[in-house]
Amino acid sequence: MKKIILSTLLVAMLASCKKEAEKTEENISSVDSTEIDVPEPVAANNSIKYLSVQQASDYLQKKNDTLYVTNFFATWCGPCVREIPHFKEKIEELKDKPVKITFVSLDQKAIWNTEVPRFTQEHGIQNHTVLLDGQLLDQNFFASNFKQWDGGAIPFTFMRKGDKTDETLGMMSKEQLNEKINSLLK
Numbered sequence: 284m285k286k287i288i289l290s291t292l293l294v295a296m297l298a299s300c301k302k303e304a305e306k307t308e309e310n311i312s313s314v315d316s317t318e319i320d321v322p323e324p325v326a327a328n329n330s331i332k333y334l335s336v337q338q339a340s341d342y343l344q345k346k347n348d349t350l351y352v353t354n355f356f357a358t359w360c361g362p363c364v365r366e367i368p369h370f371k372e373k374i375e376e377l378k379d380k381p382v383k384i385t386f387v388s389l390d391q392k393a394i395w396n397t398e399v400p401r402f403t404q405e406h407g408i409q410n411h412t413v414l415l416d417g418q419l420l421d422q423n424f425f426a427s428n429f430k431q432w433d434g435g436a437i438p439f440t441f442m443r444k445g446d447k448t449d450e451t452l453g454m455m456s457k458e459q460l461n462e463k464i465n466s467l468l469k
Contacts, residue, residue, distance in 0.1 A: 331388070331400055333414045336424055339387070343428045343441060349381040350444040350467050355415075355437050357390050358402040362454035363438040367406050369457040373464060374411060382464070389417040389437060442467055 334342065345351055354370060356363035367386075374384050386408050390399050395414055403409040417434070425433050431450045432439050440460075442449040444467045451463065 331395070331403065331409065331412055331414055333395075333416075334387075336415075336419050339415050340424065340428055342385075343443065345443065346445050348445065349383055350442065350464065352382065352384040352464065353387060353441045353443075354385070355387045355389055355439040355441075357388065357437060358394070358398055359390075360437055364406075366438060366454045366456075366460075367408060369455065369460045371407060372457070373460060377464075380468070382468070384411055386412040387415050388412055389415060392416060444468070 342351070343353060352370070352373070354363075354366075356367075358364075370384055370386070373382075377384075386403075388395075388399050388403075399412075399414065400409065403412045420434055422433070429441060429450055430448070432441070432452055436452060438452075438454055440449075440451045440455060442463060447467055449463050449467060451459070455463075
């Protein structure tokens, strides 16, 4: 019964972003192909670290003077892709501060060694990305780690500094991200 419920939640989560991804693909396909710079294919590598559910929980529960910003995403999720540049700017801006920004890919295991490494390299986040098997996440994982998120949709961003936390379901603007990070760094 738990597997059925978990599978249903995962399908709902994936479906919520699929419509947005389809809209993005429609917009891309309407552009004249002579106007598009096609990047050279990137060789896939499997240097992205995998986290078990327990390791992910342990990471999310870290309480110290470092601000941990954890963004749950998938390569096919349009809103997830659109917010990546904001996070990349913050990584560069805060590189000398006690801030750790991590992307958690919830993509299916079938593309962990192909699409995910290509995507993360293309977007310049390969050194900040970990893999997590979303099919193994159950209600206990969500209830133990988050106040709001039940795994039903992405993107989702969780921030923790000591005992202070912030949760954002949905895409964040650059301004929202800056505001949330600055409030936790005070």
